[in-house]
Amino acid sequence: MQFLETKHKEGGTVMSALLSSYCTIITRDRASDDRFSFGAMLARGKDSAGVPAEDEGIPGHHPGSAYTGDNPGIAGALPRLKLGQLPPEATLEGDVRGELEEEDSKEDLGPGKVTLVQHFDQMIKKEEDLDAPSRSEIPYPPSTARDVAMEVQKVKENRDRFKIEGRSGGVAPGVSVCMFTFHNANQGITCMDFSGDNALVAVGMQDSYIRVWSLDGLPIPPTYPDPDDSTPKNSHRLYGHSGPVYAVSFAPSIASPDDAEVKTNARWLLSSSADQTIRLWSLDLWRCIVVYKGHAGPVWSLSWGPFGHYFVSGGHDKTARLWVTNKIRQQRIFVGHDQDVDCVCFHPNSAYVFTASSDHTVRMWSVSTGNAVRMFTGHTGNITAVCCSNDGRLLASADDHGTIILWDLAPGKLLKRMRGHGKGGIWALSWSAESNVLVSGGADGTVRVWDVAGPPSEASTGQSRVLTESGGGTKIDASSSTNAAPSQSATAAASVAGAPKSGTAKGSSAKKKKGKDAVVTADQISAFPTKKTPVFNVTFTRMNLVIAGGAYTP
Incomplete structure (x- = not known):
């Protein structure tokens, strides 16, 4: 404003009038420290460089609000959420x-x-x-x-379980990853899921079938005697779809002792396809039991409810649908997205459903009423994964630009952005049992572990990292005008035992980043690179072990 006042003859008066009429002017007084210096403001700006405001382009919309009408009286009102755990029967x-x-x-x-x-x-x-x-x-x-x-x-x-306490004194928690790599897939795998008892893995194929393997490689014991095939196999093929299979999901299960009277192993599998149908498969009979029809287009995503019985689907027809296993018709249709519903998931108490769409929004729906109760805007790319924390308070969503966003559900606010993956899509997210660590995997062939509570953002600490192709990183001092040399600031992205150590960037300086390099935020705890294996699925087990799976691409 002082600058405009000094240039009043060159149009400063007109600009001052326009700013006063149409803009909100915030005045900052000089502080004793350098919080409001130009250097500090530039450093803060680097954290969100190229990222629009959370609700940019949505006139009159309030962050978190799912209301898109023109009534100003209810535009900013957020329905109260019930995020606590469902009381046991x-x-x-x-x-x-x-x-x-x-x-x-x-x-x-x-x-x-x-x-x-x-x-x-x-x-x-x-x-x-x-x-x-x-x-x-x-x-x-x-x-x-x-x-x-x-x-x-x-x-x-x-x-x-192995308890993960989060960061303490700068020491990151150790997380172990068990990676399953599929060879000779010929780019035919489209989706993957692990069973809750950690015994089976199912993959959907471009060739319209599903294949289920035992994770230990041993023959899958039959539940009932099979008169046609007396030799148990370590895999089964499920045929029935007439188009590529885009999603598979195991019903909730858990490993049971060998001498248990009641078995709790995986018994049901859901699949969806380009043929517009959802199929329920029995893993006792290895047969299709029910075909659910309702979507008017390919069904992109599936998710079981946390207690079984219910499941949700999302498809090309811009809708998500809630189903009950014992009824062939949908019980709820969630309508509101402008483009395909690409990802769906349940809240841990099963009272809410989350949907992510190609319209770059994530919506939260009430199962009991069918109404949208939250809408989250802030992604600049297509959303490729969404997952709710086990405590039901936070939501993580990821896009094909390699960005993960954490949302606080109650106020509907964006908490922070985390970056580190290369472009191509983050295809899977999973939370630890304590909801303080997030793991992700995607098209760049890495599994990454993130601190949810996290250290201060790199804008305030002045530090970030440039990711190399091997998954490592080199720190950059964001507060200085030139980047530090790798020999002075190279650090390992994987800071725990068992994680691969990162290498330093080649060359005498890190002034230039290659097109394949990506900035890694300080929230990343560790990175596990693979050898040309895009990661289709990552899952935190109840014991806090990470299981990941992908298909090797030669």
Whole structure:
């Protein structure tokens, strides 16, 4: 403004009047430090360089609001969300407690070790939580013996898991990744999913079929005797679709002891295809049981609800649909996106569904009402993955520009952007059990681990990294006018035991970045590069081990 006042004869008066009439002017007083210096402002700007404001191009829209009408009275009002965990069924809780007490009586607990019943009490809330949905809002069938056995196993694995505490004193938590690489795929694999019991992997193929393998390579034991084939195999092919298979999803399951009376292994698999259908497959019979029809175009994405019974799909017809396994017609149709619905997922309490579209928005829908309760805008590329945290408070979404965005669901705000992947798409996201670490995998052939709470952004610390083709990185001092030499600032992107060490960039300086290089934000904990293997799926197990899978591309 002072500059315009000094140039009042050259049009400064007109510009001042326009700014005062149509712009909000924020005045900053000089501080004793350099927070408002030109250098500090330029450093802050580097964090969002080339990234538009969260709601740029949407006149009158408020961040997080799903309302797109012209009524200003309700435009900024955000419906209150129920993000707490779904309270357990009273009968189920009693049965689980009885089983856990029996298991505790068999265990020889060491000093200071928590019993299963004590851990179960810590996992569930005794008092009524106003922030949680009621069981009457989301109808479920009565619990079965399998449900009880699954809950018992969940308590065991949650207690005995490898705990990830997040960053502490600059030391990143160690995360291990088990990578499964598929050879001779000839670019025929389109999608992949791992079963919850960590025993099976299913892939969808361009040739219209599905193939399921055992992860340990051993023959898959038959549930029922097969008179036509007495020799068990380590894989099965499922035929039925008449177009490329774009999504596969295992029903919730968990590993059970060998001597368990009730088995909790994977029994059901969903698949969707370009033929506009969704198929439910029995893994006991290896046959298609139900064909669901309703979408008017290819079905791009599928996701089971956290407790089974429900599942959601998204397709080319710009809609997402909620289904129940025992009914062939959809129960809800979520309409509002302007383009294809590419990714879908459930909230952990199953009260909400998330959809991501080619229109660059993510929407949050209420299962009970079918209405949109949140809309998140901020991506500049096509959204390729979306995943909600296990505590139900945060949402992660990723796009084909290699950017991951974290959203705070309650206020509908963008928390931060994390970068490190190359372009081509981040195809999978998964959260740790504690919801403090995120893992991602994509077309650049790397698996990356991210600190959700994270250190201060690189804009405030003045540090970021340039990613090399090997997955490593070289730090750049953003506060200086020239980049530091690699010999002075090269660091390993993988900072934990078992992670591949990053190399320094070639050359005497890092002034120029190659076209293949990407900036890595300080939120990245570690990077695991593969040898030309795009990563189709990454999954945090309940024990906090990461399982990843991809197809080698020679």
